[in-house]
Amino acid sequence: xxxxxxxxxxxxxxxFVAVGIVLQTVDNMIMFGSVPGGKLGLSNIxxxxxxxxxxxxxxxxxxxxxxxxxxLLFGGVSALPYSVGGAFFSTVxxxxxxNKFYPELSEIGLSIIGAATHNFVQVVVxxxxxxxxxxxxxxxxxxxxSVAAGFVTGFQVKYLNKRLxxxxxxxxx
Amino acid sequence: xxxxKIITKADFLVxxxxxxxxxxxxxxxxxxxxxxxxxxxxxxxxxxxATYEIEKTDKPFEVNVDNxxxxxxxCVSKEKCYVKNSDCKDKLCVRxxxxxxxxxxxxxxxxxxxxxxxxxxxxDVDMVAY
Numbered sequence: 001x002x003x004x005x006x007x008x009x010x011x012x013x014x015x016f017v018a019v020g021i022v023l024q025t026v027d028n029m030i031m032f033g034s035v036p037g038g039k040l041g042l043s044n045i046x047x048x049x050x051x052x053x054x055x056x057x058x059x060x061x062x063x064x065x066x067x068x069x070x071x072l073l074f075g076g077v078s079a080l081p082y083s084v085g086g087a088f089f090s091t092v093x094x095x096x097x098x099n100k101f102y103p104e105l106s107e108i109g110l111s112i113i114g115a116a117t118h119n120f121v122q123v124v125v126x127x128x129x130x131x132x133x134x135x136x137x138x139x140x141x142x143x144x145x146s147v148a149a150g151f152v153t154g155f156q157v158k159y160l161n162k163r164l165x166x167x168x169x170x171x172x173x
Numbered sequence: 174x175x176x177x178k179i180i181t182k183a184d185f186l187v188x189x190x191x192x193x194x195x196x197x198x199x200x201x202x203x204x205x206x207x208x209x210x211x212x213x214x215x216x217x218x219x220x221x222x223a224t225y226e227i228e229k230t231d232k233p234f235e236v237n238v239d240n241x242x243x244x245x246x247x248c249v250s251k252e253k254c255y256v257k258n259s260d261c262k263d264k265l266c267v268r269x270x271x272x273x274x275x276x277x278x279x280x281x282x283x284x285x286x287x288x289x290x291x292x293x294x295x296x297d298v299d300m301v302a303y
Binding site: 031075076078079082101104105106108109112113116126129130131132134135136137138139140141143144146147151154155158 | 179180181182183184186187188191192194195196198199202203216218219242262263265276278280282283285287289
């Protein structure tokens, strides 16, 4: 299989990976609460924007790449399955719901779904790795966290999206 | 900037469903009985590492848990249990609230340690004859 990208798309994707890593760094600094995974998920802004700008497949590639590089930079190899698993499944969920319900379900709803999937997958991965079902009791707290965090990031995507899609940089030619 | 609705009906529905799920799973996770003796179980890398009957301890003491991922120090007393020290990167285990009641857990994901308070039913034995 050979995938060809135009130079512009290629540069844009690299740029989005870089922006995602920066947002992930900021994210690691402002953890709120004491629950594992109680984070704002700012890099989800980049992923959701990419679904609209560059399309689903590219967004999936970008988010997995960002999670891979980001976790190697900060969390170490042990954080890799959590980060990559969460990023992959949350992006897949957001693409699915975007294709099915987009105009009715706005960016805020999509972002909340992405955040909830991300947290859910991370808890399940943790339960598998630590071989204990007790971790699953974190789901109740994390669902509430993901509603709040998803609302915040979705709100930003909603108003960024309108402006970016109209800018000349992202116009399809 | 804020022309039009911010939240659509479908967004609202998603939020309601997730909040409902959260409440439901909370009730499910913490509904088991909390009577009986409280026991502190420490799991390290998926295996039971140590068990303490915390109601019988008079003095607070510290437990060191070492495995191939790292080590952490857990403070155990009658009133509360918490992680005092850990060599993991994110230190989330130290920042978690101390656990008091049954069914509460502390975790250190990088070191693969789980600390839980379970309630042990008192054995219904009338008399033991040797």
